[in-house]
Amino acid sequence: MRYRSTRGTAPTLGFDDVLLTGLARDGGLYLPESWPQVSAETLRALRGKSYAELATAVMQPFVAGSVIERDFARIVADTYATFDHAAVTPLKQLDADLWLLELFHGPTLAFKDVALQLLGRLFDAVLARRQRRLTIVGATSGDTGSAALEACRDRDNLDIFVLFPKGRTSEVQRRQMTTIAAPNAHAIAVEGSFDDCQDLVKALFADEAFRDEFGLSAVNSINWARIMAQIVYYFAAALALGAPDRRIGFSVPTGNFGNVYAAYAARQMGLPVARLLVASNRNDILARFFEGGEMRIGAVEPSLSPSMDIQVSSNFERLLFDLTGGNGAEVAGLMTAFRRDGTYRLTAQRMAQVVEIFRGFRLDDPATISEIRNTHAATGEILDPHSAVGLGAARALAEPGSATVSLACAHPAKFPDAVEQATGVRPSLPDRLSDLYDRPERMSELPNDLNALRDYVRAHAKGLTVV
Ligand SMILES: *Cc1c(COP(=O)(O)O)cnc(C)c1O
Numbered sequence: 324m325r326y327r328s329t330r331g332t333a334p335t336l337g338f339d340d341v342l343l344t345g346l347a348r349d350g351g352l353y354l355p356e357s358w359p360q361v362s363a364e365t366l367r368a369l370r371g372k373s374y375a376e377l378a379t380a381v382m383q384p385f386v387a388g389s390v391i392e393r394d395f396a397r398i399v400a401d402t403y404a405t406f407d408h409a410a411v412t413p414l415k416q417l418d419a420d421l422w423l424l425e426l427f428h429g430p431t432l433a434f435k436d437v438a439l440q441l442l443g444r445l446f447d448a449v450l451a452r453r454q455r456r457l458t459i460v461g462a463t464s465g466d467t468g469s470a471a472l473e474a475c476r477d478r479d480n481l482d483i484f485v486l487f488p489k490g491r492t493s494e495v496q497r498r499q500m501t502t503i504a505a506p507n508a509h510a511i512a513v514e515g516s517f518d519d520c521q522d523l524v525k526a527l528f529a530d531e532a533f534r535d536e537f538g539l540s541a542v543n544s545i546n547w548a549r550i551m552a553q554i555v556y557y558f559a560a561a562l563a564l565g566a567p568d569r570r571i572g573f574s575v576p577t578g579n580f581g582n583v584y585a586a587y588a589a590r591q592m593g594l595p596v597a598r599l600l601v602a603s604n605r606n607d608i609l610a611r612f613f614e615g616g617e618m619r620i621g622a623v624e625p626s627l628s629p630s631m632d633i634q635v636s637s638n639f640e641r642l643l644f645d646l647t648g649g650n651g652a653e654v655a656g657l658m659t660a661f662r663r664d665g666t667y668r669l670t671a672q673r674m675a676q677v678v679e680i681f682r683g684f685r686l687d688d689p690a691t692i693s694e695i696r697n698t699h700a701a702t703g704e705i706l707d708p709h710s711a712v713g714l715g716a717a718r719a720l721a722e723p724g725s726a727t728v729s730l731a732c733a734h735p736a737k738f739p740d741a742v743e744q745a746t747g748v749r750p751s752l753p754d755r756l757s758d759l760y761d762r763p764e765r766m767s768e769l770p771n772d773l774n775a776l777r778d779y780v781r782a783h784a785k786g787l788t789v790v
Contacts, residue, residue, distance in 0.1 A: 324387050326353040326547060329644040330658070331651015338389040339449050342442075342548045343457060345541030346528050350658070351651065352640055353547045358591040359384035361558075363567040366594070370562050374411035375400045377562070378555040381592075385551050390452045391445065398448060402441045405430060407755065412437065412556040414563055414728070417702050421717060423710070423731045424560050430755065431499055432734035433630075434582065435470035438552035442542055443474030443481075450480035458537040458784045459483040460527055462520035464578060465492040465630045466733060468510065469499035471542045476505035482784045483542075484509045486520040486776070489768065492629055495737045495752075495759065502762035509783055515771035516623045518635055526773050533777060538787045544581030545637050553585035554592070560728045561594055572597035574717035574729040576628065576709040577609060580636035582730065587642065587680065597725045601683045602716035604628045604691065604708075609636060613683030616674040620665040627688045627708040627741045630733070635661075646673050684716035691715065695745035705750055707733040708741045 326341045327333075330351030336344065341353045361381070369377055379396045386395050403411050408428040415423045429436025450457060459481055461471055468485040475483040485500060489512035492500075500510040513520050521543075528534055528541070544550070561571045573596065575583040583601050590596035603610045604626040612618045620634050640654060646669070647653045657667045669677070686694065694711040698704055706714060710731040721727040735742045735750040743749045752759060769775045 324359075324385050325356045327356055327651075328353060329640050329651060330655040332655075338386045339391075342445055342449060342546070343540050345543075345546045346525070348531075349655070350529075351654070352545050352638070354641055354644060355385060355547075358588070361593045363593075366562065366567040369558070374555075374559060375403045377559055378403065378552075381555050381558050382551055389449070391448045394448060398444050399441065402444055405440055406436075407753070412559055414560055415704065417698070417704065420721065420724070420726050422560070422564065422726070422728045423704065423714070424556065424728050425731045426556065427731060427734040429470070431466070431469040431473050432737055432753070432756065433466035433470060434553075434730070434732045435466045436473070437556060438549040439467075439470040439474040439542060441552045442546065442548050443478060445548060446475070446540075447478045447480060456480045456482075456538065456785060456787050457540045458780065458786075459540050459542055460486075460524055460780065461541055461543045462486045462517065462524045463492075463500075463543070464488070464517040464632055465496040466737070467543055468492075469496060469503075472500055472503045472505075472508045472510065475542070476503055476508045478507070482507045482509070484511060484780055484783070486511050486513050486523060486769075488517050488520055489514055491516065491625055491632070493738055493740075495739070496629070498759050498762070498764060499756075501764035501766040502759065504763075504765065507785075510766040511776075511779065512766055512768045513771055514768070517633055518623055519771045521635070521637070523771065523773060523776055527776060527780070530777070536786070537780060537784050544579045550581060550585045550588060550638070550641075553582055554589045557586050557589035557596070558594055561589075561596070564726055564728070567595050570595045570597040570725060572599070572722055572725055572727040574600035574602055574713045574721070574727060576631060576713040576730060576732050577601045577603060578631040578633040578636065580609070580638035580642070582732070583681075584638045584641050590680070591645075597727075598720070598722050599681050600713075600716045600720050601681055602713045603683065603685045604631050604712055605685070605687045606632050606634060607683075607685040608634050609639075610683035610685040613678065613681055616671070617666060617668045618661065620661070627691050627738070628712055630709055631712065646676060682720050684720055686712045686715040692741065692745045695742060699746045699748070705735045705742060705746060705748060706731065707735040707738045709733050
């Protein structure tokens with residue numbers, strides 16, 4: 324499989340280079356040149372397979388031509404063996420037409436593990452073949468950081484640096500990052516918002532000399548391989564509920580638009596997907612966009628669901644590329660306008676295409692608390708605040724009579740304060756993390772300043788050469 328950039332001027336690459344590169348050199352994001360098609364017949368044959376078997380089958384076309392192609396099934400099997408549920412991403416029925424898809428059974432209790440546990444292993448395998456090392460730099464609004472550090476810790480060929488907004492993650496999220504005692508893993512608290520962290524990372528990547536000297540790479544959701552891994556659970560859920568003979572809708576708590584874009588990708592591959600609900604908290608730039616066709620940036624406000632406290636949803640650019648019929652110059656123009664003016668607008672015709680598939684919805688903090696409380700009272704299920712935003716959207720906007728799967732993106736014990744406020748119950752951490760509050764913390768603090776970040780990475784990264 325070859326991949327092209329959403330901005331049209333970077334060279335096309337194979338899977339291995341897309342994995343290691345992250346952001347394209349023209350500032351765009353990589354996408355496969357075509358969507359592999361999965362027929363109804365193939366879908367029926369995949370029913371009843373294990374998660375790892377299904378994952379291998381769904382992802383194999385994307386890694387065709389990779390140096391790890393022949394090891395891929397083993398790498399995938401290793402990855403999902405670290406999850407503590409046999410189904411990996413189990414479904415729970417809440418109502419006649421409503422299911423929760425639990426994505427938090429990996430090592431750091433959030434859906435990011437599903438993709439990042441695979442990414443860590445893929446990086447390691449490809450780098451070992453190439454006899455190279457890399458430096459991973461990423462920004463996190465909370466859950467990506469711990470999942471990325473956990474996926475890359477102690478791997479021979481990687482150093483990893485994770486920037487997070489100081490004071491804006493939950494205590495559990497922070498501790499999950501700062502208690503990882505591995506010499507190659509660095510958690511950095513930045514004085515600023517998540518968007519500031521993300522801008523710093525983008526600016527560092529834009530410094531080509533530095534990027535080449537340290538072999539910079541990304542594992543945030545702009546990395547194509549993360550989207551690829553997330554496509555799988557949409558197939559798994561839909562197959563379990565009767566696809567291809569039944570259309571399934573999904574409600575997706577959304578920040579950077581990576582997760583819901585993976586649902587769209589599954590649809591492009593032939594999975595019969597009904598409506599896709601894009602659920603936001605008070606940072607509702609996407610909800611406003613889906614209503615009015617204008618993407619207009621606002622200030623980031625802290626909420627009960629910090630992993631969705633985002634205004635610029637990077638992965639939306641991938642959808643724009645498809646909407647423009649693969650016109651990289653037009654996407655680049657829109658992105659430049661957005662940087663400059665903080666706004667862009669899509670034509671009515673393009674918006675008609677968008678709302679055929681997507682609907683946006685916004686739940687503020689009080690509504691999130693009510694959703695957690697009501698769901699607990701009605702079903703006994705305890706939701707984390709992100710999952711509650713998704714479920715609130717599902718209840719409001721699901722197509723009548725069609726099955727809807729709402730994504731449970733984090734374990735409630737990652738956000739115990741909100742959960743306790745809503746239900747009176749303080750959720751406890753699962754066994755694998757039960758000593759989290761006793762582990763020593765280790766982190767660095769940096770100002771929101773590119774030079775400070777550059778110096779820090781220079782002082783701590785081991786560079787490119789295998790020793
Ligand atoms: C990352 C995250 C999100 C947002 O997902 P995107 O792919 O960035 O849209 C939502 N909920 C939780 C718990 C997360 O960790």
